[in-house]
Amino acid sequence: MTAQIIDGIHVAKYIKSKMTKKIAALRSQNLEPCLATILVGDNVASATYIKNKQRAAVELGLKTKDVRLPSSCPQSELIAIIKSLNEDIRVHGILVQLPLPNHLDPFIITNTINPIKDVDGLTPTNMGLLVGGKGSLKPCTPVGIVELLDHYGINVSGLHVVIINRSQLVGKPLAFLLLEKDATVTICHSKSYNLLKEIKDADLIVTAIGNRDKFTLTGSMIKTGSIIIDVGITRLGGKLAGDVDYSSVAKYASWITPVPGGVGPMTVSMLLNNTLIATSLSKN
Ligand code: GUN
Secondary structure: OOOEEOOHHHHHHHHHHHHHHHHHHHHOOOOOOEEEEEEEOOOHHHHHHHHHHHHHHHHHOOEEEEEEEOOOOOHHHHHHHHHHHHHOOOOOEEEEOOOOOOOOOHHHHHHHOOHHHEOOOOOHHHHHHHHOOOOOOOOHHHHHHHHHHHHOOOOOOOOEEEEEOOOOOOHHHHHHHHHHOOOEEEEEOOOOOOHHHHHHHOOEEEEOOOOOOOOOEOHHHOOOOOEEEEOOOEEEOOEEEOOEOHHHHOOOOOEEOOOOOOHHHHHHHHHHHHHHHHHHHOOO
């Protein structure tokens, strides 16, 4: 078996073309979508992610605010900035890039964002709505994965899905989105006893570790015909790589996402789409 490729660049382009129409509709109602991003500190990877998000927003024709703060920024100051963006009617989406420096509490910071501007879908309100199956602003990477599966007609109903990640950004919300689609979901993590057994059993594996020394998925680990979604990003010999040893896994999988060019472009597109959803929500 040679896996078919799930092409995130292609799907992200298709979604962007649909967004162009949505932007025109919003403008006809005098709404000019605006995304504000906040980066605290000088984490190199975070700076790259913010640059990509800002660039994609500008390319799509969205207004942006690019707030940069030193790593010494006190929590009270960051909270005051978020509150002023909450009040600013010209700003529709607010994203605080994670991880934050250690002295800043990500729960308190995220929870300061007005839920209708929470384009990461991370506030307790939006997480609660997602768990209840009623989410509108949902975390970008999980919703991007679901869009990819839908685009290629991959029906997860009844499938045993193994997610190797338990974060707020990926594993937890993705589990609920896939449960909504009738998958049987197992979340694995560093303390799981039977990771290899779970992987071998899985019909669909989502891996988001981002450290190939700790974990690399190889062809002999998976069941023939399983679907592989690779969310991991690491630098390998100056190039970007995922958690998956692509050439060995592609021999056994039925579908596979490449890195780069799989989930990554979808995350950015879903952020822009959430900004449009937030702009619509601002009308009410
Ligand atoms: N850090 C890595 N991915 C993300 C993301 O999707 N949103 C935020 N806010 N921070 C991140």
